[in-house]
Amino acid sequence: MASKLKLVVSNDRVSPCYGCPLSGLCRDDAPPAAAVPHTCLEQRCVHLHSGEHLFRVSDEVDQQLHVIRSGDIKLYQHGRDGGQHIIEFLGSGAWVGLESLNQQHRHAGAVALTDCEVTIVPYAQVLSLLDRQPRSAEAFGQMLSGTIARHQQHAAMLRSTSAVQRVAQFLLQRLEQASLPMSRQDIADYLGLTSSTVSRCLSAMRRRGWLTMGQRAYHLPGRLQVEKVAAGTPLMLED
Amino acid sequence: MASKLKLVVSNDRVSPCYGCPLSGLCRDDAPPAAAVPHTCLEQRCVHLHSGEHLFRVSDEVDQQLHVIRSGDIKLYQHGRDGGQHIIEFLGSGAWVGLESLNQQHRHAGAVALTDCEVTIVPYAQVLSLLDRQPRSAEAFGQMLSGTIARHQQHAAMLRSTSAVQRVAQFLLQRLEQASLPMSRQDIADYLGLTSSTVSRCLSAMRRRGWLTMGQRAYHLPGRLQVEKVAAGTPLMLED
DNA sequence: CGTACGTTTGAGTAGCTTCAATTGGGGTGG
DNA sequence: CCACCCCAATTGAAGCTACTCAAACGTACG
Incomplete structure (x- = not known):
């Protein structure tokens, strides 16, 4: 049941950003190829089988975010009555773990609903990008803002x-x-x-x-x- | 019913950050007094009477955030059946409008439950701060992350x-x-x-x-x- | 082929909503 | 200062929705 870790190094000089999970945040219109650091080139991936956990409730937060490459994941909490409350269903392209940035332990668990491929994005790497590219802070903010909006929609549905x-x-x-x-x-x-x-x-x-x-x-x-x-x-x- | 706008310029040289709504985001341990730009000194405030709107559903997003200095505000949406769904109750110190950063029009309205004093914080100003102080990006992220976590809690309550x-x-x-x-x-x-x-x-x-x-x-x-x-x-x- | 699990479907019940009447508290005008 | 009004909050009775418990069905996997 151990997650397989794979290191992928892109050799494609034509479009170094292809497949980069941060491409949604990158805001340099013309990134100088020479200045592109490891950030965009190294991608660590995790493969999850259906039913496997990406992380569990009470796990220590490891300052890593995840981006789903393929497959579906559910985010859940434990309900008071023993049952579990699903917070959100996340599909391809979604970010996972945004709600844990300020916390020491996870208050939500993430389980694969299907076989999944997930890219690991160290939070420090995101911050580093935000530092280098001021405009990406805006994009990051929009992403979080969108997440909040989706939760509000969900809450409306529950009512x-x-x-x-x-x-x-x-x-x-x-x-x-x-x-x-x-x-x-x-x-x-x-x-x-x-x-x-x-x-x-x-x-x-x-x-x-x-x-x-x-x-x-x-x-x-x-x-x-x-x-x-x-x-x-x-x-x-x-x- | 028109909101009174007041421009407050602090002359207090001793602690320029006092009362600054961004103080929660500032991460420079010792900000050089000379380098402190207008950002920390200018504060525009809005006074709201009980029942007055800070913004309404479908209002155009003006790229401004708000911080509640005093009073309470409710954030709401229109329900399908005509009734209104309250998204969140916001009190002193809370940020208002985080869910609208990536949108053109508000999908939520904000009404004062009591008389309120609200500080206006242009989003550009926040971004500018994030640009100048890399560490504050982390703080901003934590704030949004905390908001997401609170919504998840609310959703759990609704279930x-x-x-x-x-x-x-x-x-x-x-x-x-x-x-x-x-x-x-x-x-x-x-x-x-x-x-x-x-x-x-x-x-x-x-x-x-x-x-x-x-x-x-x-x-x-x-x-x-x-x-x-x-x-x-x-x-x-x-x- | 048999077991196990998830899904579907059936009655009966508990609990929330609906609708309506009553109470209470704050504001206004006499 | 008091009477009055208005709106919000409370409370009552009836109805209906969704839950509970349970059984039967279907499917996946050994």
Whole structure:
């Protein structure tokens, strides 16, 4: 179960930034090739198998951030009642660990939902970049700002009184990619419902033909109706 | 209803940082007095009366952050059903507007719950500070990180199934200062409940002598029991 | 083929919401 | 100073939603 670490050194002189996790933060329009430090060239990666932890609750914070190259990860906390509360589902391109920068121990755990490839980005490296490139501080701020905005959206979803409403919003938000790698229980823990209720809501929409579910693939032929449900239109669960 | 703007220029040479909203970010251990730019000396303030908006939903983002000097502010969004969802209650010392850095229009509104004094901090000024003082980038990151962590906590509270549980957690979290400037409706919108339910929960605890409510002052003689309720111990509403 | 686990579905119940009536407190005008 | 009004808070009763408990089904894996 040990994570394999791989050191990747790019030899591509044409575009040294290709594949660099920091490329989203780099703001030098024309970075002088000679001045590019190791930062952009060295990439440490971790491969996670489905179910493996990237880090656990109470782990010591190691001052490292992570960027997901491929796969999906869930961020969770332990609920008061023993169950787990999913904070966020993170997909390809997402940063992991932004909430731990000021803390000594993780208050959230991160588990791979599928096999994952994750790039390790030492926080010091990010700070170093922010130091060298003033404009990237702005980009970094925007990234954190966006994270905050997403959490606010999630909180809004949790306050939607109706269960179908929450499930509909979840589907609309997550079904750009037409696949849901997480279990019903995970969805339930994310939406503040039970897996039974989630299942009932999905079945209700499926019965109406608004949702089709091949074992991993999901589609929304009735996207318009689902949007109405998400907006508050009531929906009888049993037909 | 027009907000009064006041320009305050400090003449105090002894401690130029005193009262500076950026002091929490400044990381120069011994800032050379001669090099201190206007940044630390100019402070624009806004005075808000209870009920006045600092900004509204859909307002254009003016690239300004705010720091609350005194008073309380609520951050809210419009719910699907017409009601408003409170995102966060912000008190003295808190930063306002961190979630809007990457957006063109506000997706949240900010209203004063009490009379407020708010310092205006142009985002450019923050960036300029981050540029000059590399270490303050870390502090800024920690601040945003802390904000994210608080939102995650809030989301966890919203998933607590029981109503009394949510109210108890809210009281424990908010009653360091022994006063709740917001209305029952606001609390309800924050917790994802109705004002009736909030009222009932508070009454239940008051009947048991765990909570006392002078018109503005709140106290928790039964903090221990309230903590148990927050942790999941069931509680009959009617006695 | 059999076991184990996740999902679906079924009744019954608890708890929150809804709607409405009552109380209380703060402000205004007499 | 008191009466009045207005809005917020409280409280009551009824209804409905989502949870609980439980069983049956499907699928993946040995």
